Amino acid sequence: xxxxxxxxxxxxxxxxxxxxxxxxxxxxxxxxxxxxxxxxxxxxxxxxxxxxxxxxxxxxxxxxxxxxxxxxxxxxxxxxxxxxxxxxxxxxxxxxxxxxxxxxxxxxxxxxxxxxxxxxxxxxxxxxxxxxxxxxxxxxxxxxxxxxxxxxxxxxxxxxxxxxxxxxxxxxxxxxxxxxxxxxxxxxxxxxxxxxxxxxxxxxxxxxxxxxxxxxxxxxxxxxxxxxxxxxxxxxxxxxxxxxxxx
Numbered sequence: 001x002x003x004x005x006x007x008x009x010x011x012x013x014x015x016x017x018x019x020x021x022x023x024x025x026x027x028x029x030x031x032x033x034x035x036x037x038x039x040x041x042x043x044x045x046x047x048x049x050x051x052x053x054x055x056x057x058x059x060x061x062x063x064x065x066x067x068x069x070x071x072x073x074x075x076x077x078x079x080x081x082x083x084x085x086x087x088x089x090x091x092x093x094x095x096x097x098x099x100x101x102x103x104x105x106x107x108x109x110x111x112x113x114x115x116x117x118x119x120x121x122x123x124x125x126x127x128x129x130x131x132x133x134x135x136x137x138x139x140x141x142x143x144x145x146x147x148x149x150x151x152x153x154x155x156x157x158x159x160x161x162x163x164x165x166x167x168x169x170x171x172x173x174x175x176x177x178x179x180x181x182x183x184x185x186x187x188x189x190x191x192x193x194x195x196x197x198x199x200x201x202x203x204x205x206x207x208x209x210x211x212x213x214x215x216x217x218x219x220x221x222x223x224x225x226x227x228x229x230x231x232x233x234x235x236x237x238x239x240x241x242x243x244x245x246x247x
Contacts, residue, residue: 001057001058004058012131013132013133015128015132016124016129016132019055023121027044027047031044039106041112044109045109048117049112051116052116055124068127068192069127070192071193072191073189073190075188075189075190081233081236085232089178090202092202093206094209095222096210096211096213096214097213099208107207110204110206114207115203115204118197119196121149122195122196125145125148125152125179125182126145126182127192130142146177146179149176150176150178154172170219173223173227174230177226177234178226180231181231182199185237187241188237188241
């Protein structure tokens with residue numbers, strides 16, 4: 001913890017980048033190791049829990065919960081459109097039917113691992129990185145947080161998850177839009193809790209995704225629709241904040 005505190009005090013941006021690198025490397029390696037062992041997400045969950053606990057304890061010990069949005073939303077549900085676009089997004093993995101892709105053990109491991117991913121990615125990208133940059137330039141912070149989050153998904157091509165090129169490139173596109181949406185949700189509400197929950201649940205529902213009969217055309221249409229929904233919601237939040245400031 002002392003090493004983390006020294007790095008944090010020295011540079012919040014380098015602290016955020018260190019977490020991004022550690023997260024990408026360790027979670028990618030753990031996915032590959034899980035595949036090698038033959039039990040999907042077994043090592044991934046262990047690493048996810050360790051990283052989540054470490055980050056959570058660091059923030060708690062240093063009184064940083066409020067600084068990074070681990071608190072109730074400050075914006076009303078009405079001003080957030082009652083989060084309706086989020087609920088639409090959450091159904092995406094079920095649009096082409098549902099199936100159980102794992103046995104009981106791997107099902108539980110997958111769900112828990114994805115909840116850790118939701119927590120880590122939101123706190124790292126929307127919390128640490130965004131907050132480190134927004135002090136100098138809010139617009140740049142929004143763009144960098146969104147784009148790095150989207151591009152980071154390219155790692156799925158090499159982490160043993162079996163993701164093919166087209167689905168991965170489409171994932172990068174809508175993940176960038178989703179990153180834009182999540183960062184605007186955080187910026188407006190001053191809370192990451194809804195972002196963490198939505199992100200974790202969206203990923204976790206992938207355990208039910210029925211990919212057997214999904215064509216490339218269907219994947220493209222799905223990615224375009226998700227991009228449209230998330231980007232439109234983000235723009236609405238941005239404009240609502242701009243209008244409020246103007247008033």
